Amino acid sequence: MAAAPAIELAGLTRRYGERVALRDVTLSLPAGATLVVFGPNGAGKSTLLRVLSTLLRPHAGVARVLGRSLPDEGWAVRGRLGLLGHAPLLYRDLTGRENLVFHARLHRVALDRADELLERVGLTARAGDKVHTYSRGMVQRLAVCRAVLHDPEVLLLDEPRANLDPAARELVEPLIGAASGRTRVVTSHDPAGGLAEADLALGLRAGSVALVAAAREVHAEQIGALYR
Amino acid sequence: MKAAVDALLRKELRLELRAPQAVPAMALFSVTTLVVFHFALQRGQVEGDLASGVLWVTLLFAAMLGTSRLFVADHEEGGLDGFLLAPVDRTALLVAKALAMFAFLAIVELVAVPAFALLLLGPTPDASALAQLVLVLALADAGVAVTGTLVAALAVQTRARDLLVPLLALPLLMPVVIAAAKGTTPLLAAAGTGDVGARWLVILGLYDLVFGLIAYAVFDFLVED
Secondary structure, eight states, X not given: XXXXXXXXXXXXXXXXXXXXXXXXXXXXXETTOXXXXXXXXXXXXXXXXXXXXXXXXXXXXXXXXXXXXXXXXXXXXXXXXXEEOSXXXXXXXXXXXXXXXXXXXXXXXXXXXXXXXXXXXXXXXGTTSBGGGSOHHHHHHHHXXXXXXXXXXXXXXXXXXXXXXHHXXXXXXXHHSGGGOSEEEEEESXXXXXXXXXXXXXXXXXXEEEEEEEGGGOOHHHHHHHTX | OXXXXXXXXXXXXXXXXXXXXXXXXXXXXXXXXXXXXXXXXXXXXBOHHHHHHHHHXXXXXXXXXXXXXXXXXXXXXXXXXXXXXXXSOTHHHHHHHHHHHHHHHHHHHHHHHHHHHHHTBOSOOOHHHHHHHHHHHHHHHHHHHHHHHHHHHHHTTSTTHHHXXXXXXXXXXXXXXXXXXXXXXXXXXXXXXXXXXXXXXXXXXXXXXXXXXXXXXXXXXXHOO
C-alpha cells in the first residue's frame, strides 16, 4: 500500500499584490519521499516553501501538510516542520549555542540536543562565539542545526548546500539528506544533483508548473530547459 | 506559554545587554531633552502642571525611540519567522515584548527622573509623593509598553517604520499622557505633598486593561501573513 501523502497541493495559488508568485500548483508527495523543485530565480520556489511552512497563506487552492489543511490547521503542523531558507533565522548578537537553546525552548526540546547538533556539524569549538563572527558556511551549518533541532517530520530546504564546502556537506548530509528519512522539499539549481536525490521533480517557471513528474522519468535536459 | 515567554524575554534582555540599542538611545534622548527644556524655558526650576508636562513629554518621546527598535532585530535577522515556525501561542511574543519594553522604560526612568529633578524640578517630593509617582510611572509604562508593542509589530512590516510609530502611537497614547500628567501634577507641586487622585490611577489601569485586551485580540493578525 502506498504511503499516505505528507504533502498534497491542489490548485495552490499565491500572489504578492497583483503579481502571481505561484499559480495552480498541484501535486502529491508521499511521506518519506523527496520533492526537488527546480526553476530560475523568481520562479516561485521559495514562495512554495514559505507557504508549506505556514509562513505565507495560500490565496487559492488547497494545501495539506501531514494531513492538515493550511492555513486553518497550520498550528497543528508547525512543530513538525523544519525550514531552512535563505535567511538563517538566527540572531547575530547571540552565540551559536544561545540561538539553538532559544529555539529549543520554543520547541520544548531538551537543551542537550543543541550541544549534540553543534558537535555533529563541527561547531562545538565555536559554539560560544557570536554568530556575526561566523563565516557564511558556519552560519549555514548552524541554520541546519536550527532547522532539525526539533526532529521535524518534514524538511523544507531552500538550496540547503549553499555556502557549504565538501566537508561541511558531508557533515550535514545525515541531518538533511535523503538518509535522514524525513519527507523533504528541496529547491535546487543543479539538475543532475537534484534529480539524483529526488523522488518527485517539480519545475516552476514564473510561478506556473512547467513540469511535474517522477524523478526517474525526467532528464537533466528537461530541467535545463527551464532556465532558457 | 510561560516557557515561550521566558525564552523570548531572556533573548530580548540578552540582546539588549549584548548590543545595547534601545535603552542607551532612550536614556540619552531623555537627558538631552531635559537639558533643552532647562534652557528653552528660561527658568531654573519648574513645578506643578508645567513640571508634570515636561516630564511626560520627555518620557513619551523617549519611549517612541524604544518602540521603533522593538522588532527590528527580529525583522532584519529573521527571528520573527523563527518564532512563527514554533508551535507556540503568538501571544507569548506580545507578552515578552511588552515586558521587555516595560523593563526598558523602567531603566530609562531610573536615569531620566533623577536628571529631571536635578535639572528642572523645583520642589523636592516627599516619600509619599515619590511612592505615588512610582505607581503612576508603572501604570503609564504598562500602557506605553502594550500599545507600543502593538504599533511596533504593525510598523516593522513597513519601510516607513520610524515615521509610522509616532504617528500611530502618540494619538493612541493620549489618554495615558493626560491621566499621567494630571495625576503627577499635585505630586510635583510646590508643597510636594499632594495626592495623585484615585480617578487618574483608575483611568490608567482601565487603559492598560482595555489596550491589553485589544492587543491580545489583534496581535496574531499583525505578526502573521
